[in-house]
Amino acid sequence: MFSTQWSVNELAKRQYLFKLSTNGAVFTTLIVLQIIGTIFISGAGSSSMNEWEEMISVNYTSISNDSQVGLTLFWALIVGFLLTSAAQRNESFSFVTNRLTFQLANFYFICTASLLGGVTTVLIGSVMKIVALFGDNVIIETTGLLSSPLDFFSRILVMTAYTLLLMMIGYLLGTLIQFSKLFIALFGLIWFVYFTFGISLSVGEGDSVLYFYYGETSILVFVLKVVVSVAVLFGISLFVTNRLEVRNP
Amino acid sequence: MMFFMVLIPIVLLLGLVPIVIFTKNMKRTRLKKSFHRNIIVGYLVLLLLGVVVAEFMERKVESHIPPKVTDKDIEFDLQSAIVERATIPEHLVLAKRSHEVKDELSISPFTGAYMLIERTSDNSNMVGETVYTPELLANIGDGDGDDVYYDFTDQLEIALPIWENNWMTVPKQPRNNIQYTFYHDSNILNQFTGEKTHGYSSGSVSAAMMIHLVIPESIELNLPEIESERGTYIEILE
Amino acid sequence: MSAITLKNVSKSYRSITILDQLNLEIRKNVITGLVGRNGVGKTTLMKMIAGFIKESDGELRVFGEHPFNSLKVSANMMFIDDMMGFPDALTLDDLLTECDRFYENWNQDLAVRLLEYFKLPLSLNHRVLSKGKRSTFNAIIGIATRCPLTMFDEPITGMDAGARRDFYRALLKDYIAYPRTILLSSHHMEEMEDLLEDILVIDGKSISFHGPITELQEKFLSLQARESVLKSYAIRYAVVHRANAGPMTEWIVDNQYTEAEVEELKQAGIRVSSVSASQAYLAMTGQATGGVDDVFNAMERQ
Numbered sequence: 086m087f088s089t090q091w092s093v094n095e096l097a098k099r100q101y102l103f104k105l106s107t108n109g110a111v112f113t114t115l116i117v118l119q120i121i122g123t124i125f126i127s128g129a130g131s132s133s134m135n136e137w138e139e140m141i142s143v144n145y146t147s148i149s150n151d152s153q154v155g156l157t158l159f160w161a162l163i164v165g166f167l168l169t170s171a172a173q174r175n176e177s178f179s180f181v182t183n184r185l186t187f188q189l190a191n192f193y194f195i196c197t198a199s200l201l202g203g204v205t206t207v208l209i210g211s212v213m214k215i216v217a218l219f220g221d222n223v224i225i226e227t228t229g230l231l232s233s234p235l236d237f238f239s240r241i242l243v244m245t246a247y248t249l250l251l252m253m254i255g256y257l258l259g260t261l262i263q264f265s266k267l268f269i270a271l272f273g274l275i276w277f278v279y280f281t282f283g284i285s286l287s288v289g290e291g292d293s294v295l296y297f298y299y300g301e302t303s304i305l306v307f308v309l310k311v312v313v314s315v316a317v318l319f320g321i322s323l324f325v326t327n328r329l330e331v332r333n334p
Numbered sequence: 335m336m337f338f339m340v341l342i343p344i345v346l347l348l349g350l351v352p353i354v355i356f357t358k359n360m361k362r363t364r365l366k367k368s369f370h371r372n373i374i375v376g377y378l379v380l381l382l383l384g385v386v387v388a389e390f391m392e393r394k395v396e397s398h399i400p401p402k403v404t405d406k407d408i409e410f411d412l413q414s415a416i417v418e419r420a421t422i423p424e425h426l427v428l429a430k431r432s433h434e435v436k437d438e439l440s441i442s443p444f445t446g447a448y449m450l451i452e453r454t455s456d457n458s459n460m461v462g463e464t465v466y467t468p469e470l471l472a473n474i475g476d477g478d479g480d481d482v483y484y485d486f487t488d489q490l491e492i493a494l495p496i497w498e499n500n501w502m503t504v505p506k507q508p509r510n511n512i513q514y515t516f517y518h519d520s521n522i523l524n525q526f527t528g529e530k531t532h533g534y535s536s537g538s539v540s541a542a543m544m545i546h547l548v549i550p551e552s553i554e555l556n557l558p559e560i561e562s563e564r565g566t567y568i569e570i571l572e
Numbered sequence: 573m574s575a576i577t578l579k580n581v582s583k584s585y586r587s588i589t590i591l592d593q594l595n596l597e598i599r600k601n602v603i604t605g606l607v608g609r610n611g612v613g614k615t616t617l618m619k620m621i622a623g624f625i626k627e628s629d630g631e632l633r634v635f636g637e638h639p640f641n642s643l644k645v646s647a648n649m650m651f652i653d654d655m656m657g658f659p660d661a662l663t664l665d666d667l668l669t670e671c672d673r674f675y676e677n678w679n680q681d682l683a684v685r686l687l688e689y690f691k692l693p694l695s696l697n698h699r700v701l702s703k704g705k706r707s708t709f710n711a712i713i714g715i716a717t718r719c720p721l722t723m724f725d726e727p728i729t730g731m732d733a734g735a736r737r738d739f740y741r742a743l744l745k746d747y748i749a750y751p752r753t754i755l756l757s758s759h760h761m762e763e764m765e766d767l768l769e770d771i772l773v774i775d776g777k778s779i780s781f782h783g784p785i786t787e788l789q790e791k792f793l794s795l796q797a798r799e800s801v802l803k804s805y806a807i808r809y810a811v812v813h814r815a816n817a818g819p820m821t822e823w824i825v826d827n828q829y830t831e832a833e834v835e836e837l838k839q840a841g842i843r844v845s846s847v848s849a850s851q852a853y854l855a856m857t858g859q860a861t862g863g864v865d866d867v868f869n870a871m872e873r874q
Contacts, residue, residue: 142470
């Protein structure tokens with residue numbers, strides 16, 4: 086009866102390859118952002134001169150890859166959001182897919198993008214080191230790849246995890262908004278309520294949410310927390326999208 | 335807080351617009367599929383090259399890193415140690431000299447040093463001078479527990495006081511223009527490496543040398559007027 | 573054997589009903605024309621069959637599967653319309669590669685040759701194509717994927733006459749070589765008449781005719797004579813269309829005349845002939861009676 090039978094896995098893989106080939110600009114944007122971050126920070130490494138010249142003093146400044154980390158996380162949030170656009174959906178649904186394979190392909194794509202975000206952000210630390218090393222007296226406080234490779238890979242893991250989390254959050258927000266524009270109003274309301282009441286409630290709610298991840302000291306528990314969070318975020322997206330009607334102006 | 339409530343969404347939107355426009359334009363300009371792939375691969379190769387270069391350059395500067403000291407070392411209070419005649423670590427003593435002075439000792443106004451004067455009841459005309467080095471400790475502190483300081487003391491050039499006849503002058507100190515740049519990865523990345531930093535990311539630390547004079551009662555002291563706050567700092571110990 | 577089955581299928585958005593209680597079986601490996609006036613739900617029906625949107629009520633089966641979220645249906649179905657979203661980043665050549673990735677029966681050679689014939693350079697971007705060229709490209713994709721179920725929704729939008737003729741010709745030729753179920757919707761009935769085997773007329777939320785095209789033609793008769801003659805003889809059954817062309821008047825009437833009655837009409841000097849499918853379709857959907865002229869005539873009378 087049917088000439089073609091795909092398994093979900095096989096098709097998700099093909100949709101993923103399709104996504105990769107059509108969304109190269111997403112990666113190029115990240116690279117441009119990181120380069121912008123690098124140039125800005127390198128230029129801003131000026132130090133204030135000591136006014137009290139009679140005194141014996143030392144001036145010090147630090148360089149770090151904070152700005153690249155920030156820009157990458159920001160990029161992650163936006164890209165997650167953009168992946169839910171109607172154009173992205175219609176592109177996928179021009180070819181063979183159902184909602185499950187479409188979502189899986191998106192998820193694989195998000196994982197790939199997070200990994201690239203994590204790896205490049207940690208690697209660009211080395212570029213910042215070189216920028217710093219052009220100065221006269223430099224103290225490198227971060228161990229390099231050779232001196233402690235485990236630390237190096239833990240950095241990649243942590244950055245990838247945070248990028249993945251933010252991308253999934255952006256993705257879920259986008260999915261909900263695609264599902265119903267009413268969610269924009271809801272998010273606005275939550276935002277407003279959080280700032281008017283949430284903060285005054287003794288302990289800031291946001292701090293504890295951040296601390297849930299950032300305060301974790303065991304790498305295993307951290308990975309577990311991130312995996313569970315991502316699974317929950319993805320599960321909600323999957324549930325919402327499974328009834329979505331496509332190519333429907 | 336209301337300020338942030340408005341500011342954060344605006345910043346997000348301001349960021350969203352350029353990224354969206356940029357991504358759209360990237361897609362629209364008729365770049366071949368391979369263009370992006372080449373860019374990504376090229377970028378990664380460049381970064382890996384950066385890692386290798388950084389590893390080499392890092393080795394070179396490693397030997398020039400100033401020694402680190404911890405909290406306990408800096409809790410030492412030199413002035414009170416002098417007053418209480420406690421033992422003072424050897425490395426802090428820059429010079430220990432004695433000078434012969436007849437009847438009267440004049441000290442010209444100076445900056446950049448603290449002077450403690452102690453009178454003794456003996457009747458000799460020898461003035462004992464001990465110069466203590468200024469301690470330069472920058473708290474860029476890494477490590478999770480104690481603060482860690484970098485000790486720049488060794489790199490200072492200090493000009494010792496000049497004694498001529500009955501006149502003591504603290505010379506203008508040579509320019510100690512010590513500039514340091516620190517590099518450390520973002521704290522977010524260092525969640526599990528134990529290399530989170532808690533210190534200030536930039537700043538300057540100043541110090542002055544301490545001159546301790548032991549002068550017999552018999553010698554008359556001719557001290558400069560202490561006028562400006564930044565000027566001469568002399569304390570006579572009881 | 574039917575490819576598509578609908579049992580009491582309805583589709584509505586909130587309070588607006590687009591399609592109401594459709595019952596339908598579309599035969600396998602047959603080209604079916606889907607016609608109807610604007611906004612009667614042709615596109616909605618096709619998108620429902622494609623699995624893009626979900627039926628509100630009833631039972632819909634495509635090759636025995638429920639199409640919404642069915643990978644099997646998606647893999648064996650191609651839906652072509654002028655809104656097809658192809659990524660901006662890809663050239664036509666890249667798009668053909670993607671088709672090859674997703675469709676097992678894809679014939680690259682045929683696609684390339686057709687693109688060449690229609691003068692569509694492979695290096696172009698889908699976005700920069702003119703409306704007609706884009707439709708042509710989409711139609712070529714539809715033909716070359718050779719999906720067991722291929723649906724074209726207004727495929728000829730923007731195409732010039734030559735391209736339209738060539739498209740129908742190419743579709744027919746490939747269909748004969750590789751039979752499949754084809755659903756074709758268009759407003760230009762007269763152009764695709766020769767291609768169609770079955771015809772499905774949707775009118776006012778429901779199906780008003782579904783069957784072989786000859787059956788549709790047989791529902792009506794064309795009677796030509798002087799108006800006075802027609803008025804005295806052909807009054808037995810409903811007249812769905814009247815047209816004056818010179819001294820002769822043409823009436824299209826419901827074909828309920830017995831053979832004896834037809835003989836009678838012929839005796840009276842009335843020329844009796846069959847109607848074309850498009851005439852029959854126009855008559856059936858009420859586009860033949862009066863038309864927009866009535867609006868202006870009524871205003872003049874006031």
